[in-house]
Amino acid sequence: MAVIESSQDIVQSQSPWREAARAFRQSWAGMLGIFILILVILFTFVGPFFYPVDPFEIIWAPLTPPGATERAPLGTDYLGRDILAGLIHGGPATLYVGLVAGIITITIGILVGAFAGFYRGMVDEFLMRITEFFQVLPALLFAMVLVTLFTPTIYVVSLAIGIVSWPTTARLTRAEFLRIRNLEYVNAARSIGAKNRRIIWRVILPNALAPLIVAATLTVGIAILFEAGLSFLGLGDPNMFSWGLMIGAGREYILDGWWVVTLPGFMIFLTVLGFSLVGDGLNDAFNPKLRER
Amino acid sequence: MSENTLLEVQDLKVHFGGKKLFRKAQIVHAVDGVSFSVPKGQTLGIVGESGSGKTTTALAVLRLVPITAGTIRIGDVEISSLEKEDLREARRKVQMVFQDPYSSLDPRRRVGDIVREPLDLMNIGEEEDRDQMVHDLFVQVGLRPELASLFPHQFSGGQRQRIGLARALATKPELIVCDEPVSALDVAVQAQILNLMRKLQEDLGLTYLFISHDLGVVQHLCDHVAVMYLGQIVEQADRISLFSNPQHPYTKALLAAVPKARPRDGTEKRVPLTGDPPSPINLPTGCRFAGRCPVAIEKCHSIAPALKDRGNGHLASCHLLD
Amino acid sequence: MAAILSIKDLVVDFKTRAGNARVLNEISLELESGEILGIVGESGCGKSMTALSIMGLVPSPPGKITNGSISLDGEDLVQASTARMRQVRGGIISMIFQEPMTSLNPVFRVGDQIAECVLLHEDISKADAWARAVEMLTKVGIPEPEIRARAYPHELSGGMRQRVMIAMALSCRPRILIADEPTTALDVTVQAQIFDLLNDLQRETGTAIIMITHDMGAIAELADRVAVMYAGHIIESGKTEDILTNPQHPYTRGLIACVPHLEENPTEDRPYLSEIKGVVPSLTELGKGCAFAPRCPYKTPICEEERPHIEAVDKTHSVACYNVKYVVAV
Ligand SMILES: Nc1ncnc2c1ncn2[C@@H]1O[C@H](COP(=O)(O)OP(=O)(O)OP(=O)(O)O)[C@@H](O)[C@H]1O
Ligand SMILES: Nc1ncnc2c1ncn2[C@@H]1O[C@H](COP(=O)(O)OP(=O)(O)OP(=O)(O)O)[C@@H](O)[C@H]1O
Ligand code: SF4
Ligand code: SF4
Ligand SMILES: [Mg+2]
Ligand SMILES: [Mg+2]
Numbered sequence: 001m002a003v004i005e006s007s008q009d010i011v012q013s014q015s016p017w018r019e020a021a022r023a024f025r026q027s028w029a030g031m032l033g034i035f036i037l038i039l040v041i042l043f044t045f046v047g048p049f050f051y052p053v054d055p056f057e058i059i060w061a062p063l064t065p066p067g068a069t070e071r072a073p074l075g076t077d078y079l080g081r082d083i084l085a086g087l088i089h090g091g092p093a094t095l096y097v098g099l100v101a102g103i104i105t106i107t108i109g110i111l112v113g114a115f116a117g118f119y120r121g122m123v124d125e126f127l128m129r130i131t132e133f134f135q136v137l138p139a140l141l142f143a144m145v146l147v148t149l150f151t152p153t154i155y156v157v158s159l160a161i162g163i164v165s166w167p168t169t170a171r172l173t174r175a176e177f178l179r180i181r182n183l184e185y186v187n188a189a190r191s192i193g194a195k196n197r198r199i200i201w202r203v204i205l206p207n208a209l210a211p212l213i214v215a216a217t218l219t220v221g222i223a224i225l226f227e228a229g230l231s232f233l234g235l236g237d238p239n240m241f242s243w244g245l246m247i248g249a250g251r252e253y254i255l256d257g258w259w260v261v262t263l264p265g266f267m268i269f270l271t272v273l274g275f276s277l278v279g280d281g282l283n284d285a286f287n288p289k290l291r292e293r
Numbered sequence: 294m295s296e297n298t299l300l301e302v303q304d305l306k307v308h309f310g311g312k313k314l315f316r317k318a319q320i321v322h323a324v325d326g327v328s329f330s331v332p333k334g335q336t337l338g339i340v341g342e343s344g345s346g347k348t349t350t351a352l353a354v355l356r357l358v359p360i361t362a363g364t365i366r367i368g369d370v371e372i373s374s375l376e377k378e379d380l381r382e383a384r385r386k387v388q389m390v391f392q393d394p395y396s397s398l399d400p401r402r403r404v405g406d407i408v409r410e411p412l413d414l415m416n417i418g419e420e421e422d423r424d425q426m427v428h429d430l431f432v433q434v435g436l437r438p439e440l441a442s443l444f445p446h447q448f449s450g451g452q453r454q455r456i457g458l459a460r461a462l463a464t465k466p467e468l469i470v471c472d473e474p475v476s477a478l479d480v481a482v483q484a485q486i487l488n489l490m491r492k493l494q495e496d497l498g499l500t501y502l503f504i505s506h507d508l509g510v511v512q513h514l515c516d517h518v519a520v521m522y523l524g525q526i527v528e529q530a531d532r533i534s535l536f537s538n539p540q541h542p543y544t545k546a547l548l549a550a551v552p553k554a555r556p557r558d559g560t561e562k563r564v565p566l567t568g569d570p571p572s573p574i575n576l577p578t579g580c581r582f583a584g585r586c587p588v589a590i591e592k593c594h595s596i597a598p599a600l601k602d603r604g605n606g607h608l609a610s611c612h613l614l615d
Numbered sequence: 616m617a618a619i620l621s622i623k624d625l626v627v628d629f630k631t632r633a634g635n636a637r638v639l640n641e642i643s644l645e646l647e648s649g650e651i652l653g654i655v656g657e658s659g660c661g662k663s664m665t666a667l668s669i670m671g672l673v674p675s676p677p678g679k680i681t682n683g684s685i686s687l688d689g690e691d692l693v694q695a696s697t698a699r700m701r702q703v704r705g706g707i708i709s710m711i712f713q714e715p716m717t718s719l720n721p722v723f724r725v726g727d728q729i730a731e732c733v734l735l736h737e738d739i740s741k742a743d744a745w746a747r748a749v750e751m752l753t754k755v756g757i758p759e760p761e762i763r764a765r766a767y768p769h770e771l772s773g774g775m776r777q778r779v780m781i782a783m784a785l786s787c788r789p790r791i792l793i794a795d796e797p798t799t800a801l802d803v804t805v806q807a808q809i810f811d812l813l814n815d816l817q818r819e820t821g822t823a824i825i826m827i828t829h830d831m832g833a834i835a836e837l838a839d840r841v842a843v844m845y846a847g848h849i850i851e852s853g854k855t856e857d858i859l860t861n862p863q864h865p866y867t868r869g870l871i872a873c874v875p876h877l878e879e880n881p882t883e884d885r886p887y888l889s890e891i892k893g894v895v896p897s898l899t900e901l902g903k904g905c906a907f908a909p910r911c912p913y914k915t916p917i918c919e920e921e922r923p924h925i926e927a928v929d930k931t932h933s934v935a936c937y938n939v940k941y942v943v944a945v
Contacts (some may be wrong), residue, residue, distance in 0.1 A: 013402075017401075184396045190357060192464065193414040193464075194414055449895075492887075508877050513875035514875075536879070551876065552833050553832060569772040569774055
C-alpha cells in the first residue's frame with residue numbers, strides 16, 4: 001500500500017481503477033485473453049476483406065475435407081458451402097449474441113440485485129422470490145419456449161438468453177450491496193445528506209462493480225455457448241450465419257466430416273476461452289490481496 | 294430543557310428484528326430507554342462494553358437507524374419526528390466521525406471530493422468558493438491541501454481520521470457524534486487526533502457526543518460521562534464525580550479492570566468481573582447486571598433498580614444505593 | 616537465571632514493490648526461563664514479525680531471514696529443519712493470536728482441537744488426549760469444561776475463545792508461550808480476566824511468556840521486562856519498572872507521555888496530551904541514521920549519519936540513542 005509517510009514527498013495520485021488497470025497489464029491470463037480476443041475479432045471483422053466468399057453460396061462438392069481443394073481451404077459442409085467463409089462470417093453474429101445477452105443479463109441483474117440489497121425487507125423478499133423463480137426454471141427449456149413463441153431472429157435469441165441468465169448476477173449484486181451498505185462510508189454519505197438514489201448508484205455500485213465486471217465477462221462466454229446450444233437444436237436465427245448455426249446444421253454429418261462441427265466448435269472455444277481469461281485477469285486486478293505488493 | 298442544552302435525548306429505544314415470516318421473532322433490545330443531554334460546547338462521553346448499545350445510540354442521534362421510541366432534540370429541532378427533506382436539512386447541524394478509518398471513506402473517490410461532497414449536497418457556499426473551503430478544511434485538520442487529489446488508500450489511519458473530521462466539519466455542524474474515533478489508531482496517533490479534536494472544540498465551539506470503551510481517553514476528553522450496560526445507562530455524572538466517586542458496581546468493576554500504566558506493587562487487589570455480558574435478546578428480569586454483580590442481593594434478580602439522582606446530579610441505578 | 620531463548624542480530628527483509636523493506640533490523644533479545652517479556656511498539660514496527668521469526672513462520676517469499684540466529688537452549692532455530700521446527704512449534708514454543716475467532720477451526724469441537732494438538736506432539740491415547748483437553752479447559756477457568764469441550768468455536772464468546780486458545784497453546788506444556796496481542800479484541804473486563812489467567816498459569820507452570828502488545832498498561836500489568844520497538848529496531852529494553860518510571864529513549868518517553876492515563880482522582884486541570892510529531896517512517900525509506908531522527912526533538916548531526924547501537928546504560932537497561940545523557944537530564 002502506498003501510504004504517504006512523510007509530508008515531504010508529493011505523491012502522484014493513483015486512482016483505484018488505474019491501479020487495477022496496471023495490475024491487469026501484469027496479469028498473464030488477462031493479457032493472453034485480450035490477445036486471443038483481438039485475434040478472433042480481426043479474423044471475423046477484417047477477414048471478409050481478404051476472403052470475400054459468400055458463406056451461403058455452394059462452391060464445391062459437399063463434405064470436401066480441408067486441404068483437398070484450393071477453392072475451400074478448410075473444406076466444405078454438407079451442402080458444399082465454404083467452411084472458412086462460414087467461420088469468418090459466423091463471428092459477428094456469435095459475438096453479437098454474446099455481448100447483447102451479456103449486457104441484458106448484467107443490466108437486469110444489477111437492477112434487481114441493487115434494489116433488493118439496498119432496500120431489503122419486503123422489496124428484497126419480493127425480488128428474491130422472482131429471482132428464485134427464474135433460477136429454478138430449466139434455462140434451456142425456457143429459452144426454447146421463448147424462441148419458438150416468437151420468430152427466432154438474432155434479437156429474440158439474445159433477449160431469451162439474457163432473460164434466463166440474470167439471476168446469478170442479481171444474487172451477486174445483492175450480496176455485494178448487503179455487505180457494502182453496512183460499511184461506514186455509506187452511513188457517512190447519508191449523514192451528509194445524500195439521497196437514496198445517489199447512495200445506490202454513486203456510492204455503493206462503484207464499489208460493488210469489481211466482482212460484477214468479472215461476472216460479466218464470464219456471462220458473455222456462457223451466452224455464446226448458449227447460442228450454440230440453441231442453434232444446435234435448430235432454434236437459432238436461420239438467416240444469420242453463426243458458429244452455433246454451423247454446428248447445428250452440420251451435427252448429422254459429424255461422422256462423415258469431422259471438420260464440419262469441429263472447426264466452428266474450435267472458434268467458440270477460442271472466444272469463450274478469451275473471455276474467461278480476461279475475466280481471470282480482471283479478478284486478479286480487482287483482488288486487493290493479490291494486488292497489494 | 295435548559296438554555297444552553299444542545300442535544301437532548303429522552304427515553305430513546307432502538308429495537309432490532311421482529312416480524313420474521315418463519316422464524317421466531319427475536320428482538321434485540323440494543324438501546325432500551327436512554328436519556329441524556331449535552332450542553333453546548335461540552336463533551337458527553339458514553340462508555341460501556343461491546344454490545345452495550347453505544348454505536349446504536351450514536352446512529353440513532355443522526356437518525357441512521359430506525360428509532361423505536363423516544364425523542365431526540367438538537368437545539369430547538371425535534372429531529373426524531375422529521376422526515377425526508379426536513380431531515381436532510383437538519384442533518385447539517387450534526388455530523389459523525391466513525392470508528393474505522395479504513396471503511397468510513399469511499400475508496401473510489403479522491404479525498405478532496407469526499408470533503409467537498411457535503412458542501413455540494415447541502416448547497417453550502419457559492420460553487421466557486423467551495424474549492425477554497427475544502428482547502429481551508431484541510432488546513433484546519435492539519436493536512437496539506439495538496440493531498441486533496443489522492444485516494445484514501447494512500448493515507449495512514451491517522452490521516453484518514455483527519456479527513457473524516459474535515460468531512461464532518463464541512464457543513465459547520467454544532468454537534469459531532471464520534472463513535473470510537475481513536476480506537477483503531479496507535480497511541481501516538483491517537484494523541485494527535487485527541488489534541489486536534491480538543492483544539493477544534495475550543496476554536497469552533499463544537500459539542501461532542503464521544504463514544505469510547507477506553508476510560509483513559511474518556512476521562513481526558515469528556516466533561517460528562519454516561520456508563521452503558523445492556524442498552525441502558527447505569528450511571529451518569531460529571532467527569533470528576535464519576536471517576537473519583539463511582540457509585541454503581543459495574544462502573545467500579547470497569548474502572549478496576551483498566552490496566553494502570555505503572556508498575557505493579559502487588560498490593561492492589563482487583564476483583565475482576567466474571568463471565569461475559571448477557572445477550573440483549575433475552576434480557577434478565579430485575580437488574581440487568583445482576584448475573585455478574587459481585588454484590589447482588591436477592592431483590593436484584595426480580596426488581597429493576599431505577600436511575601436516580603444520588604446528589605449533585607450524579608445519577609446511578611442500583612438497589613444498594615437506595 | 617539462564618536464557619532459554621536468545622535472539623542475536625536477527626535481520627528479516629521483505630521484498631516489496633517499493634523496494635526492500637528491512638522489517639527487523641539487527642534485533643537482539645534474551646528470554647529467561649520463567650519470565651514474562653513484553654514487546655511494545657506501534658503498528659508495523661515488527662512485533663508480530665519477531666514472533667513469527669521465532670516460530671519459523673516468516674512468510675517466504677516475500678520475506679526472508681537474512682542474518683542472525685535464534686537459539687533455543689543452544690540450538691539455532693534459523694538453521695533447523697522443517698521437521699524439527701514442526702516439533703518445536705506447539706511442543707516447545709506455542710503461540711496465541713489477536714483474533715481468537717480466526718485462529719480456531721470453526722468446523723471442529725474445541726475439545727477435539729485441543730486433543731488433536733496433544734496427539735500431534737505426544738504419544739498418548741485418544742481418550743487421554745481428550746481428558747487432557749478437558750483438564751486444560753478447567754485450568755483456564757472455563758465453567759463446565761466437559762460440556763464446553765463439545766462446543767464449536769462460534770458457540771463461545773470472544774473471551775471464552777481466547778481461553779480455549781490459551782488452553783490449546785499450553786496443552787503440550789511448552790516452555791515458551793508467545794502471546795501476540797491476546798486481548799486487543801476483548802473488552803476491558805474480559806481482558807483483566809485473561810491477564811489474571813496468564814499471570815496465574817505462568818506462576819504455576821513456570822512457562823516463559825513473550826507478551827506482544829501496543830498497550831503500556833498491559834505491559835505494566837504483566838511483564839517483568841520490556842523491549843520497545845520502533846521501525847524494526849529494538850530501541851530500549853530493561854526492567855518494566857525502569858522503563859515505565861525512567862524511560863531513556865526519546866521515543867519511549869514520547870510513547871509513555873502521550874497516553875491519557877486513567878486517574879483515580881482527576882482534577883479540573885487538563886493539559887493537552889504530549890504528542891510525538893510526525894508519522895512512523897516507511898521501512899523502505901529508512902535513511903542510514905537513527906530511525907527516529909526525523910521526529911526526534913533531541914536530534915544532533917550524528918543522529919542522521921549513523922545508526923546508534925543499543926548499549927547498556929546499567930546492568931539491566933539498554934538504550935539505542937546517542938544523546939541518552941542529555942535526554943535524561945532534560
Ligand atoms: N442492525 C442490527 N440488527 C440487529 N442487531 C443489531 C444491529 N445493530 C446492532 N445490533 C445489536 O445491538 C446491540 C448493540 O450494538 P452496538 O453496535 O450499539 O454496540 P456497541 O456498544 O457499539 O458495541 P461495540 O463496542 O462492539 O461497538 C448488539 O447486541 C448488536 O449485536
Ligand atoms: N507480506 C508482507 N510483505 C511485505 N511487508 C510485510 C508483509 N507482512 C508484514 N510486512 C511488514 O512488516 C512490518 C512489520 O509487521 P508486523 O506484523 O511485525 O507489525 P506489528 O508490529 O505486529 O504491527 P501490529 O501492531 O499492526 O500487529 C510492517 O511494516 C509490515 O508492513
Ligand atoms: S441493583 Fe443489585 S445487581 Fe444491580 S448493580 Fe445494584 S447490587 Fe448489583
Ligand atoms: S539517536 Fe539521536 S535521533 Fe535517535 S533518538 Fe537519540 S537523539 Fe533522537
Ligand atoms: Mg460500536
Ligand atoms: Mg502484529
